[in-house]
Amino acid sequence: MTKVFNSVVCTICGCLCDDLEVTVENNEIVKMKNGCAVCEAKMVHGYKSEERILKPHVRKDGKLVPVTMDEAIHKAAQILTDAKYPLLFGWTSSASETQHVGVELAEELGSALDNCCSVCHGPSVMATQEIGIPTATLGQIRHRADLIVYWACNPWSSHPRHVERYTAFTDGRFEKSEFKDYVQKLKAKSGQKKVAAAIRRTRVRYQPPPRPQTALVEAPPQTLAKDGRRMVVFDVMKTMTAEVADYFVQVEPNRDYEIFGALRCLVNDQELDVDTVGGVPVDYLKEIADVMVNAEFGAIFFGLGLTQSVGRFRNVELAIALTRDLNRKTKFVVSPMRGHFNVTGANTVFAWQTGYPFALDFSQGYPQYNPGEFTAIDLLRRGDNDATLVISADPGAHFPKGAMQNMVKHPLITINPDWNAISRLGDVVFPTQWCGIEQGGTAYRMDSVAITLKKVVEAPKGVPSDEEIVKRILEEVKVIKANKAEKEDTGKQVLQETAAPKKRGSKTLKKEL
Amino acid sequence: MVEQKLRVTLITGRTIEQGVGKEMGKGSPEYFDSAAVCFLDPVDIKRLGLKSGANVKVTSPYGSVIVKAKRYTRGTMSGMVFMPCGLWANSVCGSNTDSIGMPTFRGFTVEVEPAPDMPVLTLDELLKQEFGK
Numbered sequence: 001m002t003k004v005f006n007s008v009v010c011t012i013c014g015c016l017c018d019d020l021e022v023t024v025e026n027n028e029i030v031k032m033k034n035g036c037a038v039c040e041a042k043m044v045h046g047y048k049s050e051e052r053i054l055k056p057h058v059r060k061d062g063k064l065v066p067v068t069m070d071e072a073i074h075k076a077a078q079i080l081t082d083a084k085y086p087l088l089f090g091w092t093s094s095a096s097e098t099q100h101v102g103v104e105l106a107e108e109l110g111s112a113l114d115n116c117c118s119v120c121h122g123p124s125v126m127a128t129q130e131i132g133i134p135t136a137t138l139g140q141i142r143h144r145a146d147l148i149v150y151w152a153c154n155p156w157s158s159h160p161r162h163v164e165r166y167t168a169f170t171d172g173r174f175e176k177s178e179f180k181d182y183v184q185k186l187k188a189k190s191g192q193k194k195v196a197a198a199i200r201r202t203r204v205r206y207q208p209p210p211r212p213q214t215a216l217v218e219a220p221p222q223t224l225a226k227d228g229r230r231m232v233v234f235d236v237m238k239t240m241t242a243e244v245a246d247y248f249v250q251v252e253p254n255r256d257y258e259i260f261g262a263l264r265c266l267v268n269d270q271e272l273d274v275d276t277v278g279g280v281p282v283d284y285l286k287e288i289a290d291v292m293v294n295a296e297f298g299a300i301f302f303g304l305g306l307t308q309s310v311g312r313f314r315n316v317e318l319a320i321a322l323t324r325d326l327n328r329k330t331k332f333v334v335s336p337m338r339g340h341f342n343v344t345g346a347n348t349v350f351a352w353q354t355g356y357p358f359a360l361d362f363s364q365g366y367p368q369y370n371p372g373e374f375t376a377i378d379l380l381r382r383g384d385n386d387a388t389l390v391i392s393a394d395p396g397a398h399f400p401k402g403a404m405q406n407m408v409k410h411p412l413i414t415i416n417p418d419w420n421a422i423s424r425l426g427d428v429v430f431p432t433q434w435c436g437i438e439q440g441g442t443a444y445r446m447d448s449v450a451i452t453l454k455k456v457v458e459a460p461k462g463v464p465s466d467e468e469i470v471k472r473i474l475e476e477v478k479v480i481k482a483n484k485a486e487k488e489d490t491g492k493q494v495l496q497e498t499a500a501p502k503k504r505g506s507k508t509l510k511k512e513l
Numbered sequence: 514m515v516e517q518k519l520r521v522t523l524i525t526g527r528t529i530e531q532g533v534g535k536e537m538g539k540g541s542p543e544y545f546d547s548a549a550v551c552f553l554d555p556v557d558i559k560r561l562g563l564k565s566g567a568n569v570k571v572t573s574p575y576g577s578v579i580v581k582a583k584r585y586t587r588g589t590m591s592g593m594v595f596m597p598c599g600l601w602a603n604s605v606c607g608s609n610t611d612s613i614g615m616p617t618f619r620g621f622t623v624e625v626e627p628a629p630d631m632p633v634l635t636l637d638e639l640l641k642q643e644f645g646k
């Protein structure tokens with residue numbers, strides 16, 4: 001039987017595109033429309049690949065063997081209660097309902113609790129806590145923004161439909177799409193290439209223009225003088241997004257902080273007495289500052305190039321400060337390009353549950369927050385935790401080697417739908433449903449708009465949702481702790497009873513003496 | 514003149530091919546082909562006397578890994594090497610966080626040298642080598 005689902009939400013990146021059309025035949029997705037290449041890879045192929053985990057596994061004698069769900073739940077709960085200080089990490093590809101149960105589990109265990117934000121936009125969250133953030137929803141930006149700045153990010157690869165759905169290539173109510181313009185540019189470029197090829201064919205010696213070795217910027221930004229939406233990209237290398245942009249500024253690695261500082265000076269009508277900043281001539285920066293000030297509605301999107309380079313959250317702080325300065329002259333907003341589809345949800349849920357968005361610790365019985373101390377990488381680097389539960393994330397492929405080597409020294413529980421790197425390393429491995437395909441729920445888009453996810457196919461038999469697994473582990477942890485407490489109580493009673501006659505005995509002895 | 518080794522700045526990040534590969538499955542050939550690579554400026558490839566697709570060894574203070582070198586043709590990136598996020602890139606990334614939780618993923622110096630006799634390890638082989646599982 002064929003069924004077509006409309007307005008299905010893609011659960012991969014922070015764009016959370018909610019316009020997919022999915023065709024299901026015999027409980028299997030056979031076709032998907034509107035999504036990007038990455039979405040197609042997951043929705044049509046990846047989710048049903050041979051890499052799927054269908055049964056819980058436990059490592060016995062170094063090998064992962066299938067076990068019953070009850071056995072795996074008990075084993076996981078036993079590991080977590082036996083550990084002095086477990087770490088619960090991941091959560092960003094789970095629905096918010098699961099994240100909510102995760103906080104309860106961490107509180108019950110007195111463990112550390114962190115989400116993938118600490119290795120992507122954690123510094124952006126910290127910068128926001130420092131100086132706030134003037135931001136807007138993607139809908140606002142889509143309809144109104146006439147200047148888009150992508151800084152240290154490459155949405156063409158990481159958020160493939162961001163430009164098409166929310167910025168330069170979308171028709172907004174007040175701003176039109178620049179897609180036609182781009183196609184014309186492409187045609188002109190291929191025309192130039194054809195001419196060059198023709199010259200080569202006629203054996204006229206063609207001299208390609210010399211490759212610039214040190215000049216990091218191609219030309220002054222004349223392209224920004226056009227009408228309509230304009231797009232500027234700042235990055236350390238010319239990415240596909242940079243190729244699409246009206247103007248690309250190539251900055252030296254680790255120099256974003258200086259360029260933000262220079263732009264702030266220029267926006268605030270101050271003079272700079274240097275010629276270049278971070279590899280960019282000041283004259284070009286002056287023109288960009290002009291374009292920014294004269295925009296009617298500007299939007300800066302920044303990526304991991306800021307949060308992972310030298311300066312980390314200080315870079316983001318200056319991006320926000322630049323936006324604040326620009327707001328004295330025009331309207332400007334700034335927004336992080338959040339990665340996993342529900343990483344914003346993880347921050348939101350953790351914050352309304354505990355007061356803090358990531359890097360949490362419950363060892364004192366109440367939530368504490370300290371990036372650098374309770375962040376997953378720091379705990380692992382120091383070897384502080386003695387068991388780890390990883391859910392809906394793959395630190396096996398995305399954590400530095402040193403941190404991972406410490407993680408695998410201790411018992412590791414994983415909850416993921418497929419055999420990714422971390423599942424392959426797990427000691428207790430749970431199968432789970434694909435969120436947004438086999439299970440509904442709530443997720444937060446990168447601009448903190450909550451979106452309801454759809455279920456389009458039934459999960460394979462015996463594969464529960466991650467929410468159910470975490471709930472069952474929580475229940476089992478409570479049972480184990482209650483049994484332990486009962487045993488301790490009986491132990492104490494026995495001790496008191498055995499200690500009591502001795503006391504009496506000593507009194508009697510005294511009397512007798 | 515052909516050089517033995519290049520000292521360059523490592524940048525890690527996303528590519529659309531790596532995005533597609535990871536969604537096809539971490540054990541898939543698409544993931545291996547898109548993540549076990551590094552992109553170098555054609556000038557730098559020439560300086561090492563390499564051909565695109567040759568094996569190179571990337572070494573940092575935190576570790577080393579063998580990947581395939583590819584030409585980066587979109588623009589100049591001399592003095593830099595780009596590796597897509599993944600297990601291979603993370604073999605050379607550091608766990609130092611400057612006390613804010615974010616590890617050293619990019620912007621540090623690595624050495625790149627030809628490694629014609631050394632194989633690029635698959636995901637399972639690399640997991641076994643690094644973590645013994």
Ligand code: SF4
Nearest residue numbers: 010013016017036161
């Ligand atoms: S841009 Fe992101 S959310 Fe949208 S279809 Fe592509 S992967 Fe999915």
